[in-house]
Amino acid sequence: MRAPLATLVAILALTLSGCGIGLGTAGGYTASGTLAGPVAGVKRLDGASIAVGSKNFTEQVLLGKMTVILLKSAGADVKDLTNIPGSAAARQAQLVGQVQMMWEYTGTAWLTYLNHDKPIANSHKQYVAVRDEDLAENDLVWLPPTPMNDTYTMAINQATAKKYGITKLSQMSKVPAADRTFCVESEFTDRPDGLKGMLQTYGLPLGESGGIPRSNLLTLQTGAIYDATAKGQCTFGEVFTTDGRINALHLTALQDDKSFFPKYNGSLVIRKDLLTEYPQLTDLFAPVSKRLTNKVIAQLNAEVDVDGREPGDVAYDWLVSEGLIAG
Structure with missing residues (x-):
């Protein structure tokens, strides 16, 4: 959700389109396990090479690390580009193909990336509008959203x-x-x-x-x-x-009882060409999305921001606790 103004996206697009971009990420080591539970039967990703990105705040890094861990556990060769400085740089990295998978927020995409003036109050309609427009304009596929709303x-x-x-x-x-x-x-x-x-x-x-x-x-x-x-x-x-x-x-x-603030439901966004080649990615991440409520992600964020744990460790432990991977 934490997005800069839309003009910054345009400036970066001009700057980055003409040259290779150094994302300045800090991926680090991330563990992996064996697919388990509801994803145990998902077709493996042996031979797949996938770059995963995230923005540079706690929740985004956590979501990115979950993605890296699950992909590695499914056999993929993963390039960890989590912790990209700034929303605009992260978005541009996915648009130009340096990043193929990244979690995003419906409100951010609608207002900042797709340049609409007003949000859509209904969270499902907001998701559908973003999903359809980003696919048509940018070949980016938005998987079904999480219940969490980071607004x-x-x-x-x-x-x-x-x-x-x-x-x-x-x-x-x-x-x-x-x-x-x-x-x-x-x-x-x-x-x-x-x-x-x-x-x-x-x-x-x-x-x-x-x-x-x-x-x-x-x-x-x-x-x-x-x-x-x-x-x-x-x-x-x-x-x-x-x-x-x-x-x-x-x-x-406090409850936003007049629904002023936009809906910022999280969704895993995948480049269309990657999903076409590996359609099993949808099934691999569906159980993750369903489990990410406000309560769950707030607790995971607290383990990093309050308890001082590493995001990769928190993400790994949560995937194990949910029965999605076995250590």
Whole structure:
């Protein structure tokens, strides 16, 4: 989900199309096992050579490592290009064929890569629209999406939740005007699917009478927002719904009860030529997608961001625990 502006994609496309791109990844060693359970009977990928990419934040690296491990366990020769710096570079790498498989988010593709102005509120319709357009325009196949939706919302700490009984964004107005303070990223303040639009939707327009003065905004880096919100430096903190730090810091993620934020369901995206040659990839990854709920991925994210474990180890252990591979 964490995507730069669409213009950055265009700039990188021009820059990278004329030369080989150094992705600057940090793949490292990744273990493998033996296919088991629901994927035990999937046709092996012996002889296949597949490059797997990911963006450079925890959830993406975890998903990329799961993909690398499962492919290796099926016999494929895998080039690990996980941890590519930036969404635009990762997308361009797949468009030009340096990366053949990568997890993406429906909202990111629709708004940033395919340049649409407004999201589609229904998550299934959003997926179908992205799936069909990206296949037609770019020969990229979107496998069925995960239940997880890595979108934005606001979070509050335990003291705020107890004091005001807030569980939904529509209840932000219960907080006295002077205490309606927000910890946000700089990009979130200005992007169309960010703070300004959210506040307008929920009747607290930014910078207007009765709304939220800009002096109530504290701009921080992503990781610092969680800690600042937990410590009460602001009442509301911008968070991602699948981030493991929400539970670890005992924050409450508020329900987007007016469905303002776009749907960012994860989906494994595969270049059409690769899937045509190895159609069994669909069956190999179907059980993974079905199991990736918000709760599951948040726990896995926390094992990395809170417990300090390596993403490859977390991904391997989860695949074993789910009976998809045997160690």
